[in-house]
Amino acid sequence: MLSEAGRFFSMVSPVEFFFGTVWDPRFAAAGSGDASGQFGLLPLLGGTLYIAFVAMLFAVPIGLFAAIYMAEYASPRLRSTAKPLLEVLAGIPTIVYGFFALVTVGPFLRDISTQLNGLLTGNYQNFIQAQSVLTAGIVMGIMLIPFVSSLSDDIITQVPRALRDGSLGLGATRSETVKKVILPAALPGIVGALLLTASRAVGETMIVVLAAGVAARMQLTPFEPMTTVTVKIVHQLTGDLEFTSPQTLVAFALGITLFVITLCLNIYALYIVRKYREQYE
Amino acid sequence: MSEAAVEKALDQKMNTVPLKMIGKDVSVYYGEKRALFDVNLNIRENTVTALIGPSGCGKSTFLRTLNRMNDTIENCRVTGRITLDEDDIYDPSIDVVELRARVGMVFQKPNPFPKSIYENVSYGPRIHGLARSKADFDEVVETSLQKAGLWNEVKDRLQEPGTGLSGGQQQRLCIARAVAVSPEVILMDEPCSALDPIATAKVEELIHELRANFTIVIVTHSMQQAARVSQRTAMFHLGNLVEENDTDKMFTNPDDQRTQDYIMGRFG
Amino acid sequence: MTDLASPTVRVSTRPAETRRDIGIKRRYAAERRFRVYGISAITLGLLFLALLLSTVVSNGYTAFLQTTITLPIEFSEKVIDPKNERSTDAKQLMTANYPLLVRDALVKQLGLDATKRPQVKQATDMVSASARTQLRDMVVADPSIIGKTVPVTLLAEANIDSAFKGQIDLSVAETNRKVKDQQVAWMNQLADAGVLKKSFNTGIFSFGASSRPEAAGVGVALIGSLYMMLIVLVLSLPIGVAASIYLEEFAPKNRLTDLIEVNINNLAAVPSIVYGLLGLAVFINFAGMPRSAALVGGFVLTLMTLPTIIIATRAALKAVPPSIRSAALGLGASKMQTIFHHVLPLAMPGILTGTIIGLAHALGETAPLLLIGMVAFVVDFPGSPLEPSTALPVQIYMWANEAERAFVERTSGAIIILLIFLVFMNLGAILLRRRFERRW
Numbered sequence: 001m002l003s004e005a006g007r008f009f010s011m012v013s014p015v016e017f018f019f020g021t022v023w024d025p026r027f028a029a030a031g032s033g034d035a036s037g038q039f040g041l042l043p044l045l046g047g048t049l050y051i052a053f054v055a056m057l058f059a060v061p062i063g064l065f066a067a068i069y070m071a072e073y074a075s076p077r078l079r080s081t082a083k084p085l086l087e088v089l090a091g092i093p094t095i096v097y098g099f100f101a102l103v104t105v106g107p108f109l110r111d112i113s114t115q116l117n118g119l120l121t122g123n124y125q126n127f128i129q130a131q132s133v134l135t136a137g138i139v140m141g142i143m144l145i146p147f148v149s150s151l152s153d154d155i156i157t158q159v160p161r162a163l164r165d166g167s168l169g170l171g172a173t174r175s176e177t178v179k180k181v182i183l184p185a186a187l188p189g190i191v192g193a194l195l196l197t198a199s200r201a202v203g204e205t206m207i208v209v210l211a212a213g214v215a216a217r218m219q220l221t222p223f224e225p226m227t228t229v230t231v232k233i234v235h236q237l238t239g240d241l242e243f244t245s246p247q248t249l250v251a252f253a254l255g256i257t258l259f260v261i262t263l264c265l266n267i268y269a270l271y272i273v274r275k276y277r278e279q280y281e
Numbered sequence: 282m283s284e285a286a287v288e289k290a291l292d293q294k295m296n297t298v299p300l301k302m303i304g305k306d307v308s309v310y311y312g313e314k315r316a317l318f319d320v321n322l323n324i325r326e327n328t329v330t331a332l333i334g335p336s337g338c339g340k341s342t343f344l345r346t347l348n349r350m351n352d353t354i355e356n357c358r359v360t361g362r363i364t365l366d367e368d369d370i371y372d373p374s375i376d377v378v379e380l381r382a383r384v385g386m387v388f389q390k391p392n393p394f395p396k397s398i399y400e401n402v403s404y405g406p407r408i409h410g411l412a413r414s415k416a417d418f419d420e421v422v423e424t425s426l427q428k429a430g431l432w433n434e435v436k437d438r439l440q441e442p443g444t445g446l447s448g449g450q451q452q453r454l455c456i457a458r459a460v461a462v463s464p465e466v467i468l469m470d471e472p473c474s475a476l477d478p479i480a481t482a483k484v485e486e487l488i489h490e491l492r493a494n495f496t497i498v499i500v501t502h503s504m505q506q507a508a509r510v511s512q513r514t515a516m517f518h519l520g521n522l523v524e525e526n527d528t529d530k531m532f533t534n535p536d537d538q539r540t541q542d543y544i545m546g547r548f549g
Numbered sequence: 550m551t552d553l554a555s556p557t558v559r560v561s562t563r564p565a566e567t568r569r570d571i572g573i574k575r576r577y578a579a580e581r582r583f584r585v586y587g588i589s590a591i592t593l594g595l596l597f598l599a600l601l602l603s604t605v606v607s608n609g610y611t612a613f614l615q616t617t618i619t620l621p622i623e624f625s626e627k628v629i630d631p632k633n634e635r636s637t638d639a640k641q642l643m644t645a646n647y648p649l650l651v652r653d654a655l656v657k658q659l660g661l662d663a664t665k666r667p668q669v670k671q672a673t674d675m676v677s678a679s680a681r682t683q684l685r686d687m688v689v690a691d692p693s694i695i696g697k698t699v700p701v702t703l704l705a706e707a708n709i710d711s712a713f714k715g716q717i718d719l720s721v722a723e724t725n726r727k728v729k730d731q732q733v734a735w736m737n738q739l740a741d742a743g744v745l746k747k748s749f750n751t752g753i754f755s756f757g758a759s760s761r762p763e764a765a766g767v768g769v770a771l772i773g774s775l776y777m778m779l780i781v782l783v784l785s786l787p788i789g790v791a792a793s794i795y796l797e798e799f800a801p802k803n804r805l806t807d808l809i810e811v812n813i814n815n816l817a818a819v820p821s822i823v824y825g826l827l828g829l830a831v832f833i834n835f836a837g838m839p840r841s842a843a844l845v846g847g848f849v850l851t852l853m854t855l856p857t858i859i860i861a862t863r864a865a866l867k868a869v870p871p872s873i874r875s876a877a878l879g880l881g882a883s884k885m886q887t888i889f890h891h892v893l894p895l896a897m898p899g900i901l902t903g904t905i906i907g908l909a910h911a912l913g914e915t916a917p918l919l920l921i922g923m924v925a926f927v928v929d930f931p932g933s934p935l936e937p938s939t940a941l942p943v944q945i946y947m948w949a950n951e952a953e954r955a956f957v958e959r960t961s962g963a964i965i966i967l968l969i970f971l972v973f974m975n976l977g978a979i980l981l982r983r984r985f986e987r988r989w
């Protein structure tokens with residue numbers, strides 16, 4: 001992989017790749033070896049991070065509250081049914097989520113924005129597109145809920161019972177105990193868990209391929225399509241391949257970039273979680 | 282005066298102390314298993330009451346019924362009647378949060394929160410809204426730490442984590458944390474079992490001083506400790522209250538054969 | 550006890566200063582809010598699960614039914630082989646005008662005028678174009694059929710299929726829909742005659758790729774996935790177990806093994822698409838293996854599954870108490886004997902559970918397979934893992950990109966098939982865990 005990426009960088013300068021703001025690789029077939037296309041990473045990276053951010057925004061509160069409820073409040077009966085059911089969400093292949101986004105969530109957001117716009121301005125024009133940052137973010141968020149909840153659940157249940165008793169024994173309510181003692185104590189571990197989840201969001205492919213769109217641009221509105229590193233890897237490598245053109249080889253450069261980003265996130269996250277575990281052993 | 286007369290006078294004196302808490306026919310069940318059998322035990326005001334007995338005898342279970350810490354255990358059921366002053370603490374009208382603000386607890390293992398010393402002590406007043414201004418908090422932290430005999434050791438490092446203190450200091454921090462809520466009763470569940478002898482001596486001395494302001498119930502597995510710190514002692518065995526008496530009498534001339542055996546070290 | 554009887558006993562009265570306001574009401578309101586947040590979060594999560602599954606099921610259950618038209622087809626020699634060349638020219642039977650047979654049968658059935666070309670075209674459009682290959686295969690398999698009239702069950706065209714399942718809104722203006730009023734009338738006529746009906750769709754399991762929804766199925770994809778799962782199982786289980794045994798039982802605990810351990814944990818979290826790139830670069834580009842082949846897919850998925858299996862296996866080995874090892878070693882068993890006779894059998898349920906879960910993950914994985922060219926239009930069943938094939942999730946991806954209503958149904962149907970496989974694998978893992986759950 002490194003050598004393929006190396007061949008790419010021999011054709012396109014790394015500066016242009018890492019700091020370019022335009023992604024326009026042209027067609028692979030049009031004169032191979034002609035590096036006239038522009039390979040700016042930034043729009044892809046921007047889309048990747050934006051969608052991951054929306055997904056986390058959606059998944060973290062739901063996952064965290066679900067974890068807290070299951071660890072601190074739920075009866076063993078509720079816990080033993082709700083926890084595996086939520087984990088089913090994690091076992092569903094991502095292609096199924098992609099299809100769900102494409103067939104249900106995307107059209108739903110589009111139609112609801114049409115109605116909303118119509119009610120507010122009288123102009124029945126949708127302002128959310130079916131393929132958009134929001135669609136991909138929400139569906140990816142649903143996929144991430146069980147990751148956040150089961151990782152956080154593990155972390156929260158590791159907080160020693162003595163701390164809980166100490167707080168309850170002083171007359172704190174359960175929620176005060178959770179908010180003021182357990183969460184602060186579990187914070188490092190939870191941050192680690194969230195980083196692991198974020199790395200999954202960044203590397204996720206099938207949902208964004210089907211739900212985020214292919215337009216490589218930088219924008220702030222979440223209602224329009226954006227594209228990601230993973231989408232472009234798939235796009236550059238499906239169809240007829242020619243292993244000499246930068247149009248194909250750029251996928252390896254993108255792959256290496258993705259690998260490095262997720263690896264850094266993972267190493268740091270696992271380090272934090274490990275530290276956290278040792279603290280309470 | 283004859284020895285019997287002295288004893289009688291002492292008894293009289295002790296009996297005039299008002300009862301802070303009264304347990305009547307208290308039984309505790311964990312699911313199907315019964316852990317306490319109709320215990321009748323009174324806790325006197327501004328007195329240190331020690332609960333002793335071999336391990337698994339129900340002394341900690343009884344202690345936990347006094348501020349309803351048993352509520353946090355799954356499947357745990359309490360029957361009988363326990364009063365604090367005149368209120369039945371298991372009455373639906375009594376709020377468990379309010380109860381625990383009046384009946385504080387110190388645990389077997391020191392369990393300071395992973396926060397600063399200052400935040401540990403101010404935690405109770407903060408959640409109960411007992412202090413408002415920074416000055417209020419500063420005051421309650423200082424007085425509580427002083428009452429716990431810890432002030433001079435930590436006054437220069439209040440912002441350092443409580444978990445960084447030594448074991449004995451941590452336990453006194455936990456006592457300060459309980460004291461800060463100004464409860465009426467403080468329950469202590471083997472507070473010295475994780476401490477070395479020097480730290481233990483300090484905590485015992487502290488218990489002596491706290492008696493002036495608080496009613497204290499202490500569970501201990503060490504009979505010497507019970508003898509040193511308490512005025513009243515209750516002996517549990519297999520979930521039953523065997524004997525309750527003045528500590529002096531208990532350790533010199535117990536009424537019950539089993540108490541005698543236990544104190545003589547026949548079982549335990 | 551006796552105290553209570555004594556007249557000197559007093560019960561304390563509650564000191565006035567203890568009646569303080571600790572904000573009970575406000576705090577319990579906060580408590581209730583907090584609980585509501587928690588319950589809503591769980592409800593929301595479960596709701597999404599329900600929504601996801603119900604979308605798939607409601608879109609997809611009809612894919613398991615297929616509308617068919619059973620017509621008495623006259624295998625007329627005049628049409629199939631007018632010059633009687635079939636004994637000399639093998640191509641004759643392959644290229645004969647089979648759609649004409651269908652047309653004639655349909656014209657007869659509906660009582661149409663065969664000269665009105667547009668009307669007849671509309672009628673024949675109701676039958677899937679796959680009828681050509683179906684009839685051809687029948688004749689090629691048994692040429693003696695020529696000259697006979699045999700009832701043959703043909704697939705209805707996808708739009709008719711949708712209309713018959715009630716999925717097409719017939720109140721839309723006729724010009725704006727693909728099914729015309731005349732066709733609907735014929736459809737009802739045929740249905741009344743018992744010729745056109747819905748039956749269980751075996752085709753979705755057996756057909757390969759097709760641009761016509763009614764003739765498209767996951768048959769090829771199932772075979773492709775099966776090949777890959779076999780490859781993953783055969784490769785990753787022995788390698789994973791061997792690596793785990795080495796790491797857990799033999800390897801010295803030093804910086805190197807520590808590094809390997811950290812790496813394995815990290816590998817389990819690497820995005821799957823990176824494995825696809827790796828497979829493309831190493832197996833296809835460097836080693837020159839064929840694209841689109843199940844073999845390469847199997848290799849890539851093996852790489853992906855290995856960390857999962859190693860982690861599960863090591864956990865299972867760790868869970869075997871040291872006392873068992875000491876007991877075996879104490880009886881004079883060698884280290885090898887101890888591990889293979891005692892430790893491994895006890896750890897086996899845990900290992901198998903981990904393996905099944907790893908396989909289930911691999912079965913649903915799509916992204917890396919896209920990169921090694923498994924996005925392929927494969928009509929014929931692959932005879933070996935080296936031939937081009939596709940995989941179940943990739944088939945879903947390809948269908949999801951098709952616009953037609955009937956493909957949405959097929960996609961959901963394929964997802965249902967995939968999910969059923971996953972459910973069975975996970976149930977197997979759970980049962981295994983229950984069955985062998987052991988308390989030391």
